Amino acid sequence: MAAGVRRTTPSSRGSFVRIDGVPHHVDVTGDGPVCVLSAGLGLAWAEWDPVVALLAPYRTVVRFDRPGLGLSAPAPGAPTLAGEAGRIGLVLDAVGFGGAAVTVVGHSLAGFHAEAFARLCPRRTAGVVLVDSSVEASARAVPGRAARVGAARVGGAVLGAAGVPLAVGPAVRWLAGRPAPRELRSLYGSSRVWRAGLVEYATYADVAHELAELRRGTPLPSWAPVTVLAASTSRAPGSDPWLTRQRTLATELGATYRALTPAGHLLMRARPREVAEAILGSGGAR
Numbered sequence: 001m002a003a004g005v006r007r008t009t010p011s012s013r014g015s016f017v018r019i020d021g022v023p024h025h026v027d028v029t030g031d032g033p034v035c036v037l038s039a040g041l042g043l044a045w046a047e048w049d050p051v052v053a054l055l056a057p058y059r060t061v062v063r064f065d066r067p068g069l070g071l072s073a074p075a076p077g078a079p080t081l082a083g084e085a086g087r088i089g090l091v092l093d094a095v096g097f098g099g100a101a102v103t104v105v106g107h108s109l110a111g112f113h114a115e116a117f118a119r120l121c122p123r124r125t126a127g128v129v130l131v132d133s134s135v136e137a138s139a140r141a142v143p144g145r146a147a148r149v150g151a152a153r154v155g156g157a158v159l160g161a162a163g164v165p166l167a168v169g170p171a172v173r174w175l176a177g178r179p180a181p182r183e184l185r186s187l188y189g190s191s192r193v194w195r196a197g198l199v200e201y202a203t204y205a206d207v208a209h210e211l212a213e214l215r216r217g218t219p220l221p222s223w224a225p226v227t228v229l230a231a232s233t234s235r236a237p238g239s240d241p242w243l244t245r246q247r248t249l250a251t252e253l254g255a256t257y258r259a260l261t262p263a264g265h266l267l268m269r270a271r272p273r274e275v276a277e278a279i280l281g282s283g284g285a286r
Contacts (some may be wrong), residue, residue: 022075170185
């Protein structure tokens, strides 16, 4: 592991590494084969805490915050699919795991990033786990990217100046998953985090389109198992259109599919044991 990066317990804050001049918050926990976890749009490393507690005896777990999210500093540029897939590799390089084949795990929007990493860096991929990943069946190019990014940044600044993130961010996140109030206030009451989340939202369609284009000519590594975990709160999950989309994704990727019901979108908090089991079963002996 790289100098200056310390192993932590799941409840601690980890360390910082500089990538492309931007301080990134990184947490390394446990021992064994390496897995890297990335949370969804606007979310922070701590969302994985319940899963990491189960993985740490068997895996070296790397978590990080994308620029502007969690504890990471903001970046001047806007997200791209290739950039976010590359970021996963750069984080692994920075903490001393550049030569390891890893299980890459992506939740929601970060499912796009995880899949792209596997396609672009096949020799670095031991397995892929998509945790209620975003799915766009008919992704297409959307004009006005620069204008959308500019509007997101201006909107984030206006909301921050008005005190909206601090006033409503912790309460909204409490309803979604109920981690500790102190953690909520520091992670989701920040104007910096809201700006970064709005920019991720503004570029979501671009990233989805990039992945659709990547799928056309860059296959997944044949040796790396793929698992799709899907969540539903429906009382009749067999008729849930979201699960249908997830099942279709699994078929297209040649993945193992599992629906977890009842469960909300934040599967790492709602069903941590099943998420941990999927990771332990992918890309490394327990």
